[in-house]
Amino acid sequence: MIQYAGIMLILIGIYGLLTQSNIIKIIVSLNIFELGLNVFIISVGFVREGIAPILTSVNNHNGLVFVDPLPQALVLTAIVIGLGTTALGLAFARSIYRQHGTLNLDEIGGPSNG
Amino acid sequence: MIIVSYILMLIGAFFYAIGGLGIYRMPDLFNRAQAGTKATTLGTLSLLLGVGVQQPSWIPKLLLIAVFIAVTNPVGSSTLARAGYHSGVPIYEGTQVDDLKELYKKEDGLDE
Amino acid sequence: MMNAFVFTLVGLGLFFSLLRLLTGPTPFDRVLSLDTMNIIISGSIVLIALIFNNALYLDIAIVYAVLAFLETIVFARYLEGRS
Amino acid sequence: MTFDIVVILMFLGAFSAYLISKASLKAGAYATTVFSLGALAVLLMGRSEIGSEFSVLFMNFEVTVIGWYFSGVMVLVYAMTSFFNSFWMDKMMYPGSYNFLYLFSLAGTLGLFFASDLITLFIFWEVVVWSSTFIIPMGKSRRAAVVYYTISSIGSMATLYGIMLVYRISGTLVIQEAFVPLKEDPLTATVVFVIFVMAGLTKIGIFPFHIWLPLAHGSAPHTFSPVLSGGLVKMGAFIAYMSVAILPAYEAFEGSLKIMGIPLQLYFLMILGAISIVLGTLMAIKQEDAKKLIAYSSVANGGYILIGILMMDQLSFAGSMMHLFNHAIASAAAFLAIAVVAYRTGTTKISELGGMIHRMPLTYLTYLIAIISLAGIPPMGGFVSKWLIIQGLADRGLMFMALAAFFGSIGSFLYVFRPLAAVFLGQLKPEHEHLKSEPLMMKIPMVILMVLILYFGVLPKWLLGIIGEIQVAAGIEPVMMSGNTILAVNGVLNTLNVFMIFGFGFLISLIIFLLMQKSRRVGLMDTYTSAEFIYTPELYHYAGAFYAPFERLYQNHPSVEKFLGAIAWKFHELGTVVNALFFSHKPAVTVFWTSVILVMITLGGAGI
């Protein structure tokens, strides 16, 4: 089910973080992790037969069964935050590439500052 | 009216299927793009028309979608085809004429 | 009943595109199939709007179509010239 | 004048000495001397204050006999040594800070011995440790400061643990009350005792915590070595006293296994003391540096003091308290004598010196008397105190300890003789031909200390009177005296008679020396060997490798230094391992550990 899929994605993300040394792949892994997390969050608010929590001229009153709107709001926030960190991560990636000529962390030396 | 709507929708869906099949069956990127683009564009237009018949109040938005897809779908395919050509994707061996070669030779020559 | 026919056909379209997505062979073929699938999906969202009788899905369809186009262009421009 | 003002004044004095030093270095040094002497004067005059209590900020004090006695010893050493400070001002990198830290640590010792609660005690303990830590690198070794600090810190942190433990159990920090509940709880009492005593041992430099002592004492500025060796090591004795007398150990360990009537816990420590005597003596013998030699003699003398305190009896305890004083002034005098030599010649290496008696006879005399006292040879003070300790040991039948103590006295002849002969006697080196005599300001403290050593060796009555008061306060029988005769169980010692006999013998030998003098002074280089002139004076000198055959006996002995050094190195390596295991520029490393911890803790939580 969707909830399990969310957790699986989280695990895939962690697996990626464990095994990848290419910066772009690390960022992708992190995004998979976040995606899984978001799926999990949404799934926590799911109600079978529940409708999207928007009142319309058709679904027009609060007596209906809605899915939990709060996780959706939280996910929206989490997505945007994830977007922000991804952008910054990619910017670092580009800076690293300029500095070291590679995106592979294995090819970049460890501590050397100072 | 509902019959008309469903016929239109069925036609649309049929061309979606054709588009998918075209994408799958055609021998190279360019032929696939040909098949996919035409079929899905017409499919979408037909489908939207069918929906519009049932829900006349939605027609403005449907129109917007239709225009958008009619403009962007061929542009997307064309751009993809050009990019593929530039990257040297395999071209179907039965391809007879290639006027692009000379164009890009010229451009590349200017570039390099 | 009619809906079932419609969705079966739509599903077929998606299925064949998916096959192309999986088989490639070049990234361009994959992007092309993705592009096709995206168009089909935006159409399907419109169908869902009709079924749920909810015009809100039309907005989603538009956004989806926009993002689909953008995706195709991004991939095309990114991949152009790489073999 | 009450003592709270004194304590505060001393701290203020430290600051003003710093400020005065900024204006004039000499003036700053003199100010330090004046303040130190002032503190000494106040202490001597303030004997009547014993029993008074006072508080400064959040710290609480009480003037006890033992505290007064310890501070007296301490401040005396500080005051005498401070006469030398002015001569080193221009050689110091931070002369102002030196004066500041000097007085600061002096003030710290006052607070330490007057503290009436454990936290106050600890605070001043730390003040002294830290101010002395920063004085040591002003000498020639930074490493010495680090080693000194680390060992001191092991001691003070152990103390702190003990203080906290006592507070947790008794709910009070007042020294006189905090230990009361421990009498009922021998196990905790043992833990607390071991912890406190360990702190004491590190400070006195008892085996195996002695390694810092020669290094620090040998490397500290020449003007601070006397304080370190004569004064600060006695802090450890104070802690040992507290553990034994205030805990009180004999009561708490009533039920313990006993050897010759000594509870096992105490007996074990006595063995350490005995080892220190033997080890200190042996190590002192092989030293090439005069300062290190005296430092090792401090290790040995610390052993005597510890054993005496642990005895908690009429004789040994009194002897220990007395030895504390005698050793303080004698080792201060010896270090000062070496300091004079170093001031004039710039070295303390035995092999580079010789014939100093010709240029500075007073220094020679000071050193002679001091070292005789250190070795426990009559008629100096050191003899009396060692005699008392050995009497007490023999009385209890603790023959191993008594033997060690006796060995210490014999062995000390060997190391006493050496610098005496090599530094002061023999021939003067060519480069030392034009040395000047010691300055007046240096003569003053040396004369005073010399007089004190002799005086208390001959007439210890006043001193033993105070010690008797301490003994009474600690609940033991005071040492008995009749006139100048000390009454022990196995014998009596009339110090005046001893002095008469030795004085008479000395006079006779002096007369013989003067009347029958046949030797003629010859320049060191005024000779040749196998028709070849030798130009390196060292080759003539019989001070280098003095006891080489003897040294071969313990060339490859297992060494505490090596052992502790290995531990320190292991810590260093562990740090490198931690670094390599956990810190990386690759996220995968941390993600891996995160997963591992997640697994471990969740599994543990599931009860697997």
Add this chain to the structure above:
Amino acid sequence: MKRIFALVLVAVVGILLFSGIYSMEGFPRYGEAEVSERVSMSYIDKNVTRENQEVVFGVSENLETGSANIVTSIIVNYRSFDTLGEVTVLFVSALGVSLLFGSFEGRLRSRYKPNFILRTGSKVVFPLILVMGAYIFIHGHLSPGGGFPGGSMIASAILLMYLADEDFRVRIDDFKKTEGIAGAMYVLLGLVGLMISNYFLSNFLDTGTVGTLFSAGIIPVVYVLVGLKVGSELTGIITDFLKGEVE
């Protein structure tokens, strides 16, 4: 080897995660969330500050939040402090990106210039996408979407133009100003709420009738600001990423 080891480790983590989560008492099975036992119920009923029996689309007036989209009412009313924070995250990320690429000049160029088909096609849909973005954030209280999707649409339009036209260049200062002003106005709006009703970011405007365009009080205003801000921020990020390597 490393991969197999990682796989095993992740598998163990997975098993523990699964068993840990599903063995918790009270963790709802999928699809069985008890919304009525959560704070969300009050968001749906719009009765945090007052008792509402019924909320009816197009009828109920003057509710505590007039948003027909309940998610929006959470995002911009009940938890609008989160949203301010979220805007800030994007803001500071954009700042970070522009600091990293601050010294770069010019534009990254690909080997092949885009042709007129792409260029013109993009130009045709560009206004459409922009307006779509604005529509989304203005109608955030009525339909899915809101400030962030709307802003993203605007930025997508800009990205499209960058890809389609090598000579396209936004005047980034205008966007920065828009971004700053929109952000400042968001905070100021909150401060006005603080002054009027003593609560930062309180919905001090009339909330109108649920389901109408001019309803929900400050929600549409906030969403317009957020939309403009997000749009200009993402544009800034895109512009920075496409800067050339010349320093």
Add this chain to the structure above:
Amino acid sequence: MSKFIGASVIMFIPWVLLAGSDPSELILGATVAMVIAGIIYRNLDYAFKSGSLAGAIKFLVVYVPVFLWELVKANIDVAFRVLNPRMPINPGFVKIPTGIKGDYGRLALANSITLTPGTLSVDGDENHLYVHWIDVMGESQKERGELVSGPFEDILGGIFK
């Protein structure tokens, strides 16, 4: 200024399609169009010229029906090709001349070609289009141009001068 007006109008049209013609939406739409135009117009040139409107109407009335018809034909063609087990194709990249000037006109042509039977615009230069043709016919550029873009060239030429 004309850039601003042009941009505003271009923005306003989709708004109306999206939001409907409710007066409040119209007012809002006009505002939004002008605000966005105000932010972006300097980066674009949707200059508003006389004749634009007439061109647009002509485009809608004349061109769109033709285009739709061609699109239907194209799809039938595709369907046959795709469903035919033998898949009769004879592809090639051909260069065809075009007389249409202006980006919009050329775009319309290119898209039209893409959506009509057997052809896909791949690229173009000033006076030509390069087209992937699934069933290449004709020998010369001119001849092929006629075959590929014939029906549109005239109409579009009339609209986008």
Add this chain to the structure above:
Amino acid sequence: MVNPVLLIALPLLLAFVSIVFKAYKNNLLVFGTLLNAGLVLTLNKGQYIIGGFQPPFGINLVLDDFALTGILIINGLFLVITLMSLEKLEGFASVLLVALAGLNGLVLTGDLFNLFVFLEITAITAYILSSASKEYRYAFNYLVLGTLGSGLYLFGLIVLYAVFGTLNMADLSVKMAAVDASQLVLPSLLIFIGLAVEVKILPFNGWVKGVYSGTNSLVGPLFASVYAAGMLFVFGRIFAQVIPLGTYLRTSLVVLGALTLLAGEVAALSKTRIREILLYSSIGQSGLIAALFLSGLVFVAVMQLVNNALSKAILFTVAGQMADSTGTDEGEELQGAFLEHKIAGVGFTIAALSLIGLPLFYGFISKMNLLFGIFYSDNYWLPVVILLGTVIEGTYMVRLLVKLWTPGDEGIVSEKAFATERPLTIQSSKVMGIVVLSVVLLIGGLLPAVIQDNLTDSGSLLDEVTPAYLFDLKGGQ
């Protein structure tokens, strides 16, 4: 009545304004930090609701003594550090304004998800600031780990929401307390790991070395004191006040904290570069403070936190300045560096000694209290670890201090200050800041009541462990 939300809103407002008026952004930063520092002095304790929706439905700010201490430290140190190193601002003024808002939000918020948002804001500013060293691979590593950490935090938080249906800290703590703690091991652990990355607890702190060892005189003190304080305050809030820990989990996590302390100190011992020594010391201190919070000893944890923040501000400022002006922070090459900069040297020394817990300085008061606290909670092994840590810490600090004070090689007194080519310069603004901070450490050590009174109720949320055990500074009885 001043609403503490202003501490968040005003710096944010100024940050937004600062990109409109770019030319004035440094002035805006100075103005903002001054404004915040001033505002802190006018605050009243209480609960402040955002948007007018009562918790648990809306987000609230909790200004209790704990939070008050936190924002006092954060805003005060932020001001001092910013003013000290204005020349190092480069382009970071706007980022710093956001950081100030984020840190205040972290400490003030009473909502777990809102905390996540502020955690991300603060963390992102940290990623950006850590790129000031131009060592982007370390900044990237930090970003990845930080993001993963906050993801895990969010994971745990959502699990809690699914079970308890609320995000409000107070509400949640009541509901969680009613449940068997063994049920909550997983979400608690996830939240712990999330925060542990930022709090620098082993083994979640792999990023620290790369990031801290390259910091300059602005970023170093900010990270080591202000950020560290903010993150630790949050950690304390969550683990001493919100999430009830069962015996098993509490013990495991305290052990982790203790291991962090030891590992940090031991690693510092093996280092010779000043900033590396300091960064491992920071790790050790974080482990200690975390262990205290986890043991429920809020009050003493806060004291130690304050001591660490004040000391590290000085230490990293001086170390950063050494690196900035001489190009190295290798102890060997900086022998005797303090010879010509005695005030900075004395400040550095005071900070180091206070960190170790020497009497006369505030560190002593906090160390005494924390030991009392731990003994009072009947934990007899943790003090052993702490005191062992103190011995090691003292050793490397003394080693460093004597090196920096006395030039020349071992055994050779040399007049040459140090071996680097560029001279060590220290601006007067830094010297002033160092003096101010040192004086605070001294006042705290000599007249502890001055600082103490401001902290006294910091543990008030935890009545059962409120400081009955506290060392009575007046009598020692």
